[in-house]
Amino acid sequence: RKEVEQDPGPFNVPEGATVAFNCTYSNSASQSFFWYRQDCRKEPKLLMSVYSSGNEDGRFTAQLNRASQYISLLIRDSKLSDSATYLCVVNVGRGGYQKVTFGTGTKLQVIP
Amino acid sequence: DVKVTQSSRYLVKRTGEKVFLECVQDMDHENMFWYRQDPGLGLRLIYFSYDVKMKEKGDIPEGYSVSREKKERFSLILESASTNQTSMYLCASGRGGEWTQYFGPGTRLLVL
Numbered sequence: 001r002k003e004v005e006q007d008p009g010p011f012n013v014p015e016g017a018t019v020a021f022n023c024t025y026s027n028s029a030s031q032s033f034f035w036y037r038q039d040c041r042k043e044p045k046l047l048m049s050v051y052s053s054g055n056e057d058g059r060f061t062a063q064l065n066r067a068s069q070y071i072s073l074l075i076r077d078s079k080l081s082d083s084a085t086y087l088c089v090v091n092v093g094r095g096g097y098q099k100v101t102f103g104t105g106t107k108l109q110v111i112p
Numbered sequence: 113d114v115k116v117t118q119s120s121r122y123l124v125k126r127t128g129e130k131v132f133l134e135c136v137q138d139m140d141h142e143n144m145f146w147y148r149q150d151p152g153l154g155l156r157l158i159y160f161s162y163d164v165k166m167k168e169k170g171d172i173p174e175g176y177s178v179s180r181e182k183k184e185r186f187s188l189i190l191e192s193a194s195t196n197q198t199s200m201y202l203c204a205s206g207r208g209g210e211w212t213q214y215f216g217p218g219t220r221l222l223v224l
Binding site for chain 1 (some may be wrong): 154157160214
């Protein structure tokens with residue numbers, strides 16, 4: 001089983017729609033969670049961290065479910081500019097050091 | 113704003129050549145990372161460094177080496193390039209003790 005798994009999509013949604021992505025992780029010792037956004041042929045950029053109690057940043061809401069080992073990203077009122085690939089990132093503890101593991105990403109296409 | 117720069121956006125090399133990819137960050141970050149990104153496989157960590165002259169292997173270090181002689185600069189070396197090293201190479205940096213990573217624009221390497 002992969003350490004971090006995402007549905008690759010694409011998710012094709014109309015402007016104004018609400019869309020949600022999930023990301024599952026396999027290591028129950030994982031400690032930190034993030035969502036990054038990657039535009040086509042560009043570098044990934046941090047979208048938001050994911051906190052245990054859930055957090056919101058404008059139209060974006062991130063949630064963590066430790067019991068089921070997944071994080072989610074909800075985008076409300078989708079804009080054309082939200083079209084991108086969304087990467088789930090998990091800090092996986094490994095013995096004496098920790099490293100960050102990226103999911104393969106979920107592609108979102110917002111349609112006019 | 114954090115700035116991470118990479119020496120080349122596009123590079124074409126021949127099998128067996130020695131290839132140097134350089135990354136420079138201007139935010140005095142302790143941590144620096146090299147990834148490669150391939151379709152369907154996502155970002156995979158090659159090497160990372162948490163201090164000058166320190167390096168740790170990531171998930172796929174075979175065929176690569178790194179050098180960090182100065183805090184702001186992290187170099188990736190392909191000792192003898194092979195066609196299966198054709199990929200997008202992304203450098204990232206981050207503060208020590210934090211897990212947010214800031215990426216450079218990437219280098220698309222084609223090995224013929």
